[in-house]
Amino acid sequence: MSLEEVRTLLSLALRRKADYRAANLALNEHIGHVRTHLHRPHDAFIDDAIEIIFLIAIAMSIH
Numbered sequence: 001m002s003l004e005e006v007r008t009l010l011s012l013a014l015r016r017k018a019d020y021r022a023a024n025l026a027l028n029e030h031i032g033h034v035r036t037h038l039h040r041p042h043d044a045f046i047d048d049a050i051e052i053i054f055l056i057a058i059a060m061s062i063h
Helices: 003-011 017-036 042-062
Strands: none
Touching: 003 017, 003 042, 017 042
């Protein structure tokens, strides 16, 4: 996940619909990026999935 995507997620208060839309957009962009790299070894894909889950957990725990 790019630094900009992480910053976007961390900046959200998730108290407004617009914040949820922004979070959804950032995550969908990252998932799209991951999908373009599915040809990589399975372990790399798993690492990306774990990273997504970890960053979501951080973003949710901050707010």
